[in-house]
Each structure stands twice: as C-alpha cells, then as structure tokens.
Amino acid sequence: MRTIVITGGTDGMGAALARHFLSAGDRVVVIGRSRAKFDALLTTVTGDDRSAKQRAEFIAADLSSVADSRRVVEHLRAHHERIDALVLAASFIRQRRHTTAEGHEASWALFFLSKYLFVTGLAPLLRAAERPVIVNTAVPGARAGAIDFDDLEMREGFTFTRSNAQQRRANELLGLLATGENPGLAYVTWGPARLVRSSFAGDVGKGMKIAAAVLGRLLGQRPDAAVGPIIDIVGAPAPGRAAYRGAKKLTLTVGDHDDRDAARLAAAVGDE
Template sequence: MRTIVITGGTDGMGAALARHFLTTGDRVVVIGRSRAKFDGLLSALGDPSAADRAEFVAADLSLLADSRGVVAHLSARHEQIDALVLAASFIRSRRHATVEGHEASWALFFLSKYILVTGLAEQLRAAGRPVVVNTSVPGARADAIDFDDPELTQGFTFGKSNAQQRRANELLGILATRENPDLSYVTWGPARLVRSGLAGDVGAGMKFAAAILAPLLGQQPADAVRPLIDLIDDPAPGRAAYRGPKPVPLVESPRDEQDVIRLADLARADESGT
C-alpha cells in the first residue's frame, strides 16, 4: 500500500486527488486547515474502508512552525512516503505578513514546500519510486527571484510574488533530485482554468474573473488532475515540468547552481529566524 501525502487536500484539485487515491486503496494523508471538509470528503466517498486509510493533519502552511510540525508528525508515523503532492493554495493580491513576520505568499508557496521536501527526504528515499508533485506552474524567468528581498518588503506586486515563488520551486527540484537521484520531481500546472473555489484575499477583478470565467471555460478538478495521477502512478526519476498532460521545457540558466545555493541559504535562515 502506497502512502500519498497531499497538502491542500480538502479542496479543488487536492481533494480530487485524495478521493482518487482513497478509492484505489492507497493510504492518504491530507494536510489542511478544515477537519470538517476532510470529514465531508470521507463521508461523500461512502466507503468505510477509506476512513481506515485516511489521515488528517491540521496545519496552516503559511506558518513555518506548522510546516515543521507536519514534518515531525509524518516522520514519527510514516517510515515511507511514496508521493508528496504540494497543492495548498491561498492567493493574495496584496502583501500580507504572518504572525511569524514572513510574507504570507512566500511562506506558503515556497518556504513551507522547502521544509516539507527537505524534511521528509528520508521518508521519500525509503520509497521505491518516490515522487514530489509541486503544483507550481512552471516557466518563470530564471532571474525572477529577488535574492536581496525575497519577501518583497519593497515593491510588492502579485506578478512579482507569483513569478519568484514559481522559480524558487523549480530550483528546489534541483536541490531535491541532487540529494535523491531516484526522486521524480514535477512542477505542474493545469492546462486551463479549473472549476474550484478561489481561496484567497484578492481584488474585485480577480474575483470577477474566477466567478465568471471558471464556470464557462474551466474543467472539473477530477478532470484536471488526471495527468497528475499518471505522473504519480508511473514516476520517472529526475526533474520535469508539465502543463496539463503536456511536457514543457525546464527553465535553465548558467546561474542555476549558484541560485540553488543562495536559495537554500535563504530558506535555512528563514527557518532559524536569522
């Protein structure tokens, strides 16, 4: 029986993946903020055996303490993790500082992922064919990260924030696969809009677009994640990037090695509070 860990597994695409893998007989650990949504997901399945294979871990992954707590919990309970799906999302169009003092989007969309990927490396290494699926749309510019001000204390825009999170997660793949050559690390984004609720603190324009365009043009979460299921079921070692089922080129730069070191240094400093 495989162990599948899914952050953001109570809504949208994360919930669709949780439902699928519980239906196919896997053990599924859902990381999220709402126990009620998790219980509703299990109830809707109508399969008593699913509850025996499902686990919920409550966490706000914009808080580094919660992310570290998830790593400690999973490390104590699971010797092996076959798949780690990083799908937690909360979109912010404005800069917001957490109670820990970090910019919330940087903390949720990169720092938490760094903590989980590096902190669970031993459990992933124990799996025969481990895979990390990072739902961070690939293709950001190689120079997207402001290494002098990664939390964008000056000049924050949604576009800058989004681009540097995406680039950071691609660089995280270099670090992760270097440490574990058997690991499949996939950055992935849906091919088109998905009909799921827009969780976040966004402006009227983005809310309007989500409310109008997603129902008209979007695909159901269960349809959107079908390519992800294939990538989890048949992982290939190394890094890859996809939009929907279509592979896309990895963004590469002569500065990649230097940037990976700088990024890891930043992440470790944030973890230690220095």
C-alpha cells in the same frame, strides 16, 4: 499500499486527488485547515467506505505558518516509515503583501517556505520509497532571473506578478536541491492546462473574484478532470526533474547559474 501525502487536500484539485487515491486503495494523508471539509470529502469516496476511512489521515495546519509546517513534517516523520508521493497543492491567493504573525510575507511562506520544509524535511521518507515522486503545483515556466535574492520577501516593490514569478522559479530550483540529494526521486513542477473550477480561496479584489467565478463556470474544467495528468505522473514516476502543463511535458527553464542559485536559495532559507 502506497502512502500519498497531499497538502491543500480538502479543496479543489487536492481534494480530487485525495478521493482518487483513497478509492484506489492507497493510504492518504491530507493536510488542510478544515476538519469539516475533510470529513465531507470522506463521504464522497467510492469503494469500501470503511476501509477508506481507516486509510485516511487528516492533519490540521496553516501552511503559511513556518511553525505549523515544521510540526506537520515532524508528525509525518514520527508516524510513517516512507512516503511514496508528496503532492504540494496548498493554495491561498493574495493580491497584496501580507505579513504573518511570524513576520514572513504570507505568499512566500505558503508557496515556498512550507514547500522547502516539506521537501527537505521529508527527504528520508521519500528515499525509503521504491519510486518516490513529488508533484509541486507551482506552475512552471518562470524566467530564470525571477528571484530577488536581496529581498526574497519583497519588502519593497511587491506586486502580485513579481511575487508569483519568484515563488514559481524558487520551486523549480528546489527540484535541483531535491534530486541532487536523491537521484531516484521524480520531481515535477506542474500546472493545469486551463482554468480549474474551484472555491478560489484567497484575499483578492472584487474584479479577480468575479473574473474567476465567471470564467470558471464558462471555461473551467472540473478538478477531478484536471488532476488526471497528476495521477498518471504518480503512477509512473520518472526519476529527475520535469515540468508539465496538464499532460503536456514542457522544457525546463534553464538559467546560467541554476546550481549556484539553488544553493544560494537554500542558504537563505535553511535556518527557517
């Protein structure tokens, strides 16, 4: 039986993946903020409902909190011998800069620091799996120079576009660190082929909310349809780094100093 860990597993694509893997007979650990949503998710699982409930675990956490991310990693290491697949899908969109109680820029904390802590902290459990895979829903393709190493938390000149590009590029470099430590690991940065209908959790302006709602209804794909390529990747992982939009494999972005940049990034956040 595989062990699948999904952050952001109570909504949208994360919930669709949790339903699929539970129905397929896997052990699934869902990390999210709402126990009520997790309980509701379990009622939609097909197959042996009693068995699914026994194979499902919920860990409540706000992954924009470094302390919460560390707590979840420690819990997983204490209660599981291996992780076959780690899906990093937690999301909360912010158009404006927001500082957490710990003093971090919230989007950077959620979309990179938490992922860094999961990938590095759970490395021993992933190494224990026969065919380990990480699927990071950081849409690939950000330019190589998107990271401002002198101001990672964008205390100056914050924009949604800059913040988004920096997080995405940092997660691509995280793949270099992860596969360097574990050559047998498959590390995939992935984004949907097109808009996905979801509850669109976030702190955004009215214009973005309306656009997301309207376009989602008109053009969006259902979460259970959108995650098909992720299910395929988890089912047949290929060691090394890769990038996908939907089922289409993309060329990885290559910079002149990727290894140096990855090491610089690790040094900058390693004490978190």
